[in-house]
Amino acid sequence: MEGHLLGDLLLVIALAAAGVALFERLGLPSIAGFLVMGALVGPGALGIVGDPDSVRALAEFGVVFLLFEIGLELPFERIREIGVTALVAGGLQVSITLGGTAAIAWGLGASVPSALAIGGLVAMSSTALVMGLLSEHGVIDAPQGRLSVAILLFQDLCIVPLLLAVPILAAGADGSTGTVVVAVGQALLAITGLFVVARFIVPWLLERAALHGSRDLFSLLALLIVVGSAVTAESLGLTLAVGAFIGGIVASASPFAYQMFAELVPLRGVLIGLFFTAVGMLFDPAAAWAAAPAVLGWVIAVMLGKTVVVAGIVGLVMRRGVRLATLTALGLAQTGEFSFVLAAAAGSAGLLSQEFQDIFIAGSVITLVATPFLFRAAPGLAGWLARRRDRDREAEEEDQEEGELRNHVVLLGFGLAGQNVARVLRAIDVPYAAVDANAHAAEEARERGENLVWGDATRAPLLRRLAVERARLIVVALSDPIATREAVVMVRSLAPHAKLLVKTRWQRELDQLSRLGADVVVAEELEGTLDLVGEVLRVCGVAEGSVVRFARELREEGYQALRAPAALAIDPWLAELLRESPSEWLELPYDFSAASLADLQVRARTGATILAIEREGVPTPGPQPDFVLREGDRLLAFGDGATLRRLRELLGIADSG
Numbered sequence: 001m002e003g004h005l006l007g008d009l010l011l012v013i014a015l016a017a018a019g020v021a022l023f024e025r026l027g028l029p030s031i032a033g034f035l036v037m038g039a040l041v042g043p044g045a046l047g048i049v050g051d052p053d054s055v056r057a058l059a060e061f062g063v064v065f066l067l068f069e070i071g072l073e074l075p076f077e078r079i080r081e082i083g084v085t086a087l088v089a090g091g092l093q094v095s096i097t098l099g100g101t102a103a104i105a106w107g108l109g110a111s112v113p114s115a116l117a118i119g120g121l122v123a124m125s126s127t128a129l130v131m132g133l134l135s136e137h138g139v140i141d142a143p144q145g146r147l148s149v150a151i152l153l154f155q156d157l158c159i160v161p162l163l164l165a166v167p168i169l170a171a172g173a174d175g176s177t178g179t180v181v182v183a184v185g186q187a188l189l190a191i192t193g194l195f196v197v198a199r200f201i202v203p204w205l206l207e208r209a210a211l212h213g214s215r216d217l218f219s220l221l222a223l224l225i226v227v228g229s230a231v232t233a234e235s236l237g238l239t240l241a242v243g244a245f246i247g248g249i250v251a252s253a254s255p256f257a258y259q260m261f262a263e264l265v266p267l268r269g270v271l272i273g274l275f276f277t278a279v280g281m282l283f284d285p286a287a288a289w290a291a292a293p294a295v296l297g298w299v300i301a302v303m304l305g306k307t308v309v310v311a312g313i314v315g316l317v318m319r320r321g322v323r324l325a326t327l328t329a330l331g332l333a334q335t336g337e338f339s340f341v342l343a344a345a346a347g348s349a350g351l352l353s354q355e356f357q358d359i360f361i362a363g364s365v366i367t368l369v370a371t372p373f374l375f376r377a378a379p380g381l382a383g384w385l386a387r388r389r390d391r392d393r394e395a396e397e398e399d400q401e402e403g404e405l406r407n408h409v410v411l412l413g414f415g416l417a418g419q420n421v422a423r424v425l426r427a428i429d430v431p432y433a434a435v436d437a438n439a440h441a442a443e444e445a446r447e448r449g450e451n452l453v454w455g456d457a458t459r460a461p462l463l464r465r466l467a468v469e470r471a472r473l474i475v476v477a478l479s480d481p482i483a484t485r486e487a488v489v490m491v492r493s494l495a496p497h498a499k500l501l502v503k504t505r506w507q508r509e510l511d512q513l514s515r516l517g518a519d520v521v522v523a524e525e526l527e528g529t530l531d532l533v534g535e536v537l538r539v540c541g542v543a544e545g546s547v548v549r550f551a552r553e554l555r556e557e558g559y560q561a562l563r564a565p566a567a568l569a570i571d572p573w574l575a576e577l578l579r580e581s582p583s584e585w586l587e588l589p590y591d592f593s594a595a596s597l598a599d600l601q602v603r604a605r606t607g608a609t610i611l612a613i614e615r616e617g618v619p620t621p622g623p624q625p626d627f628v629l630r631e632g633d634r635l636l637a638f639g640d641g642a643t644l645r646r647l648r649e650l651l652g653i654a655d656s657g
Contacts, residue, residue, distance in 0.1 A: 038280020071248020090154020
C-alpha cells in the first residue's frame, strides 16, 4: 500500500511538472495544466492512477497551507489596505451570488440546506488563478486588479464561516432546531478553545525556536504549527482548513510571522499543485458526457451569472464605468479552489448528491480552464461595450455646450501622480481639467474645488467635453496599462497636434506608447533606476551639474542606455559628461552670515572658481575678492564634484546627494 501511494505520488508530481511546463510554454496558467493532466491520468480517462483518494488526501494539505497563509497575512494587514472596497464589493458579490444561486436551486427542488451549500460553491472564485493572471498581464495594481483582489480577499475570508456552516446545515437538514443549536454551540466552543490554546502555545514555540538559532528547528516547528492546528481542529469536529486558518491568525501576531511565511510558501506551492492535479482526477469524461446538458447549463449559468453580478456591483453600485466593470467581472467568472473544498465537505455531510458533484466538478474545471481565454478577450469586449455606450450618448453629448476651456492641461487619471501635477499647475496658475474613473475619489476632489469629472478616460465623448483638441498638454497618468494605450490612441485621434505626455510603470511599454503617438513617455521603472544611478554618481564625487545633464540626455534619447544589454558598455559621449568639470548654480541659505570672497578664501580652501553672482535677479559676472556675499545670493561656481562639494560645505549649503 505504501509503495502504491508513493508510486502514485511520484507519478502525479511528474505529470504536474509536465503540465506546468507545457501550459506555460503555451502562455496558459499552470493551474489549467494541473487540472488537465490530472483529468488525463485519472480513473475516468487513462486510469493510470486508479485510486486518486490516497493522493488527494495528501494534496488536501495544499489547501491547509493556503488557508494558513491567508490567516497569516490577510486579517491585520491587507484588510486595512482595501477594507472598504472589500466589504462593499466583496460583501455584495458573495451575498448576492450565494442568495441568488440558493434561491434558484431551491426553486429547482433542492432542500434549503443543500441550496445554501450550492450557493456557497458558486460564490467563490479562484484566488490562485486570478492573482496569477493579474500579475502575468501586469494589471494587479490597475483599478480592475485592485477591485479583483478586494473581492477575492472577502471570498477567502468567507470560506471559513462557510465550512463551519456545513455541519450545521447538515444537522438542520432534518428540521430539528435543537440539533442545529447544539451543532452551532459545539462549533463555537471548539473554535474558542482552539484559538485560546493556540494563542498561548504558538507564539511561545516560535520564540523558543528563533532564540535557539537553528533554521532547521524553526522550519520543523512552522510545519508542526500548520499541521497541528489543522489536525487539532478536525479532532474537535471542525475541518482541517478552519484549523489552519485559526493557526495562521494566531501566528500573525508573532514577530516571527514573516520568517514563518518565507519557510512555508515553497512547500505550499507544491501542495497546491498536487491539489489541483487531484481535483483534475475527479473529472470523469464519461459522466460529464452523459450529463452534458447539465454540465453546459452549469458552466453558462455560473459564468454568466457571476459576470452580471460583479459587473452590476462595479458599474452601478460603485459607479466605476462599463469598461472597468467588464474587466473585473470577466476575471472573476469561475468557481475557485475553495469551491472544491466546500463541495467535498458538503458531499461528506450528505448535502450534495454524487450526481450533482459530478456535474459540479466537470463544470467547474471547464470554468477554470476557460478563464485565461476570457481574461485575454476582456479588454476587447470592454472596449466594444464602452464604444456602444458612447454611440448611444453621442447625440446628447454633441448638443451640450463645450465650455470655455482653452490652452489648458488635461489630466487623465487623478491618482497620486495626477494630484501632484495638479498641485504644481495651481501654483503657476495654469488651468487644467481632470478625469478619474473612481466615482468616490472624484466626488471628494470636486468638494475640494478640483476641476474634475468622473468617467472613463478612454472614451471620446468625455475627452471632447474636456476639450482635448484645444489643450496645450494632455497628461495620461492611468495605472492600467491597457487603458493607457487606449487613451493615447483616442487622444491622438481627437487632438493630433497636442502635446501628449504619458506615465507608465514598466519600460516595456515605452516603445509601444511612443509608436501610438505619445510625445514623451515617463517610465517609472526607468526613472527609479535613473534616480538610483544619480545618487551613486553623487556619492562617487561626480558634480551635480554633470549628474543633471547626464540624466537629461538619458531621458531625451529615450533611456536607451538604461535599456541596453548589461554587457554593452555605456556610450562614450555619455561617459564624457560625467568626467567634465561643469559649472553649477548654488544658492546661499537664509542663515548665511555675510562675508566677502576674500574672507572666505573660496579659491584657496575649495579650489572652486566663482564665475558670477546673482542678487535679486541682477547678475555680477567675474566678482572681485572684496565682493560681500549675503543670504539668498546665487553663485555660479566651476569645478569638479569634489571641489563643488567642498564649496557647499564652506558655504553651509546642504549637499543634494
